[in-house]
Amino acid sequence: MTDRRATTTLPSDTEITLSRVFDAPRRLVWEAMTQPQHIKRWWGRGNDLEVTLDFRPGGSYRYVEHAEDGTDYAFRGEIREIVPQERVVQTFEFEGMPGHIAVETMTLEDQDGKTLVVIRSSFSSTEDRDGMLSSGMEDGANASYDALDALLAELQR
Amino acid sequence: MTDHLSRVFAALADPTRRAILARLADGNATVNELAAPFSISLQAVSKHLKVLEAAGLITRGRDAQWRPCRLEPEPLRQVAEWAEQYRRHWDERFEHLDSYLRELTKERGND
Numbered sequence: 001m002t003d004r005r006a007t008t009t010l011p012s013d014t015e016i017t018l019s020r021v022f023d024a025p026r027r028l029v030w031e032a033m034t035q036p037q038h039i040k041r042w043w044g045r046g047n048d049l050e051v052t053l054d055f056r057p058g059g060s061y062r063y064v065e066h067a068e069d070g071t072d073y074a075f076r077g078e079i080r081e082i083v084p085q086e087r088v089v090q091t092f093e094f095e096g097m098p099g100h101i102a103v104e105t106m107t108l109e110d111q112d113g114k115t116l117v118v119i120r121s122s123f124s125s126t127e128d129r130d131g132m133l134s135s136g137m138e139d140g141a142n143a144s145y146d147a148l149d150a151l152l153a154e155l156q157r
Numbered sequence: 158m159t160d161h162l163s164r165v166f167a168a169l170a171d172p173t174r175r176a177i178l179a180r181l182a183d184g185n186a187t188v189n190e191l192a193a194p195f196s197i198s199l200q201a202v203s204k205h206l207k208v209l210e211a212a213g214l215i216t217r218g219r220d221a222q223w224r225p226c227r228l229e230p231e232p233l234r235q236v237a238e239w240a241e242q243y244r245r246h247w248d249e250r251f252e253h254l255d256s257y258l259r260e261l262t263k264e265r266g267n268d
Contacts, residue, residue, distance in 0.1 A: 005244070006247055008243070010170075011170075012170055013166030013167050013170060016240060018247045022254065023258070024262055028265070031261075032254060033254075042253035042254040044253075045250050045252075045253055046249075046253060117251075119247065121243075
């Protein structure tokens with residue numbers, strides 16, 4: 001139980017899901033994931049984050065992450081669907097790779113007073129999926145055998 | 158690379174094929190051995206093996222009688238790396254969300 005890493009599954013050749021349980025009620029997790037003043041505090045992974053968010057169906061968002069080395073990374077998307085405290089469907093696009101748009105579905109579920117968060121990313125093509133792969137190649141090799149172990153463990157589940 | 162990775166993903170999409178790979182991770186096996194845990198025909202298992210072979214996920218011995226199957230980890234490693242990068246990215250984010258939620262819970266508790 002000490003391993004708190006997110007669980008990954010590959011439901012199809014253009015989809016990936018991540019799940020993790022948070023020790024907080026669903027109402028609070030929802031707030032933290034959907035309100036700009038809260039998103040600022042975690043989405044940037046410790047980097048400063050500018051958040052512009054119009055949280056409604058048909059609305060949009062833009063996040064700019066200021067990395068320590070001075071580089072800015074901007075992400076944007078449209079909000080497609082909102083079921084309060086349950087589900088958000090939105091698009092996701094890294095401005096550094098314009099036109100490669102993924103659809104993200106986030107779902108929240110009660111789990112014994114805790115909250116299970118599942119994020120499912122669907123890429124519109126295998127090229128987009130692989131594009132994301134190559135854009136994050138910087139430290140790919142290091143953990144590859146760990147990754148293989150993890151995948152094999154998942155296959156055995 | 159794209160086509161190849163796609164074949165691997167497609168091969169992995171089927172639960173029987175994933176179970177076959179998981180079995181092979183423990184060691185080489187014959188078609189009969191691989192078929193044993195499933196309630197499907199040998200022919201069906203052979204079909205799955207063909208898909209896995211085409212994706213480069215397994216190789217089969219030359220002995221016509223036995224043709225033992227062997228797991229080839231390299232293509233699996235490529236997919237695993239892809240998933241791992243994605244997971245690591247979100248893990249960092251989730252770590253921050255987790256500590257932030259603790260903070261929020263404390264704040265709210267003190268109201």
